[in-house]
Amino acid sequence: MQHGRGGVDDAAPPVVLEVDLGPGVRAGFTTRAGGVSPEPWQSLNLGLNVTDDAARVRANRARAGAWLGAPVAFASQVHGTDVAVVTDRGSAADSVGEADAMVAVAAGVGLGVLVADCVPVLLADVEAGVVGVAHAGRRGLAHGVVPAVLDAMRSAGASVGRVRAAVGPSACGRCYEVPATMRDEVALARPATWSTTTWGTPALDLPAGVVxxxxxxxxxxxxxxxxxxxxxxxxFSHRRAARGGSTTGRFAGLVALAGA
Known part of the structure; x- marks a missing residue:
């Protein structure tokens, strides 16, 4: 039997950082641990587009769904601002289509957002029974994916004043180095993203922009x-893996309203 990084057995359940988005909502951010993929994706890779075996990825997604208590719907993320509305548990196939945000209004419908340096955002309005996710990369953030998912939640009956949000692990403003022209372009749209690395070069603070x-x-x-x-x-980190000349997997932000 294979073992994961740090001696974690591949048969162990996923290790997830749970966050509190209100009563009746299950939400959290997966780590690398608790899946069946070998190196270099070790081990809970949830991304189908990173050359890992699709059967292993689907097994990992089933593990994530077991933690969440609901099948997880994922989108094909393209760094845009489109929002998919997921209406039933049967939507948990490989992809619901191209979108960088999703909203669900039914209990037992899981939503997942895939990342490996971009910002995963989880959202819930418990009173309205509406949850959402967003994939906030550099382009999507600059073009307004966060306001777009909030607008979609509002259209589904949510009140933004009641929404609770969790902004997940991502590349930080101390490390996410970019060309100066790129920093200026993104910061023009989202001023809070302007940053500098610890070694003094231009950077972007994407989570600050999301917040x-x-x-x-x-x-x-x-x-x-x-x-x-x-x-x-x-x-998982795309940038860290690229520095080593390797590929890597994707972790996820997960959210669902409890219930069948």
């Missing part, structure tokens, strides 16, 4: 899980 968008929209309850994926090997 600023949430607060500007009126979301008062925002939790930021501040782990940096580039520095923290509990999580």
């Amino acid at each position: 600023a968008d949430l607060e500007a929209a009126g979301v008062a309850d925002v939790v930021h899980v501040g782990a940096c994926t580039i520095e923290d090997e509990r999580f």
